[in-house]
Amino acid sequence: MGLFSRKPKDSQREDGLGISRKYDLLPGKCYIVEESPPDLSFDAFVNILSTQDEACAKVTGLAISRQHPDLIKQKYGLEKTPIFWLATRAGQDVISPTNLGILTHTIIKFIEENACGVILLDGLEYLVSNNDFNKALRVINQVNDHVAQSKCRIIIPVDPRAFDSKELALLERNAEKILGAQAK
């Protein structure tokens, strides 16, 4: 699977599990989940992918994470969803944390090619540590503009301990905030 081949395909849609939808995340919205580890974010991502959607027949997903794709596939039973690893190693499904252009392009291309997509961007702290906060924020804002004009949703877990209050406020300015269990 190449970085630039994000065509919506049935083969990339997860099979329904026959369980109920637990997260009412609205299309066109960005959700910042304050938590560590990102359990709620992954649960919401998998739940949306594995259940019937009111707006769409079936939702397609894209995950970008600091966690290795094999671990994510194993734990969350994702068999078809493309998963990119944020890492400095070379590889086909790897995005370098310093290459924000490829990261942004991958997400925007997915939004353009998937009418009802859900995106999980896990590893914002890693992006900030490899660039700087303002550069990472620009990525979020750019992606957010595209999400807002689509029926896609994006879930971004953030560890509140890694950001100061001003940075958190900037991240959450154009997003819905969800408090994870660890953040309460």
Next chain:
Amino acid sequence: MKVLIVDDSEAFRKVMIELLVRVGFNDVAEAQDFDEGVAVFRKERPKISFVDMILPGKSGVELTSEMLKIDPKAVVIAMSSIVNKKMIRESLDSGAKDFLLKPTNEIALGAVLAMWSD
């Protein structure tokens, strides 16, 4: 409304009880395995039971079947720390109404309770 949690991890049961209290369910019973689960279920007759699929000895799927033999109207919610599709399908086939990924949270738990507590 009585709720039962069956999980071999005492720490997880405590977290679940805290979450249940937070979403308004104060009457909670607990058990750690199949045998204790059946005994507590017979005694307490909970409306909703959260059952871990992986238990020491007999599995959560077997426990679900046993609970529903005792009370066919009971609601059983399967739980697991991994999304194993085969296991989820087995638990739903055995009569579980829904699935919760562990560790759970207030949003997911609240949604399940809202759906199945009527």
